[in-house]
Amino acid sequence: MKPGFQKGQLTTWKDDRSFGFIKPTHGSKEIFIHISALKGASRRPKMGDTIVYQVITQADGKVSASNASIEGVLPQSWQKKQNVNKRRLLPKIIGIGVMFMIAILSQEFNRSRSPSLIKLVTKPGCQIKGNISIDRGAKVYHIPGTEDYESTVIDPARGERWFCTESEAITNGWRKTPK
Structure with a gap:
């Protein structure tokens, strides 16, 4: 006292x-x-x-x-401060949750960018990869055995796709990669 x-x-x-x-x-x-x-x-x-x-x-x-x-009763200003702190805590918790989800999704996205058997079997029997170049935005296709074929990953979200024949790729506006 x-x-x-x-x-x-x-x-x-x-x-x-x-x-x-x-x-x-x-x-x-x-x-x-x-x-x-x-x-x-x-x-x-x-x-x-x-x-x-x-x-x-x-x-x-x-x-x-x-x-x-x-005695034993908190002053009103203290309780208001506690309530304000509780109100500030919720957005922090939500923010942490959102950041956690972004981290998980980005890991999944990074996994989806690496070649996998699922990507190779997306269109059974079709092995021509229609790829959009990152630097120029050019639509090019790769046939098995060309230089960048193995490292090329098809991302349908970016508009990339598989073709069954070269004529199908050309008809859809894609050109053969020079390498």
């Missing part, structure tokens, strides 16, 4: 009139308390609450509680 503060139990509380009386722990005369002495309390006091307070003497000589708080 802070120096200059006392502790007591709330013995009377008239909620409709917003005041009550505290029985000090050290046993002296009851102390008057008004709701205004409990600024920032997150709830209204009730009988039996332990109140921490400072004693002040009014101009008329009456003694009352000031700068009071309810």
